[in-house]
Amino acid sequence: MATRIRLRRVGRKGVPLYRIVVADKEAPRDGRFVATIGTYDPRAKQPADKVQLDQEQAKVWIARGATPTDTVRSLLERAGVLAAQKA
Secondary structure, eight states, X not given: OOEEEEEEEOSOTTSOOEEEEEEETTSOTTSOOSEEEEXXXXXXXXXXXXXXXXXXXXXXXXXXXXXXXXXXXXXXXXXXXXXXXXX
């Protein structure tokens, strides 16, 4: 099973709120998922409040082969889970 770490929208219309989830690559965006490892609130006032993440779980899933999407990769880099990669 190929897994992705991606965002799952849970906020109401006009108020975006996302959960950072581990899901099968083939599952729909807001469909079935394996685990929830954090939340992302793009409208939070303080930068520290934007991302709430279980860093240990994120590291475990990455070690298992889960690949983050581009957006989640940048969030993980900001949280210090992934080292910023030079292109």
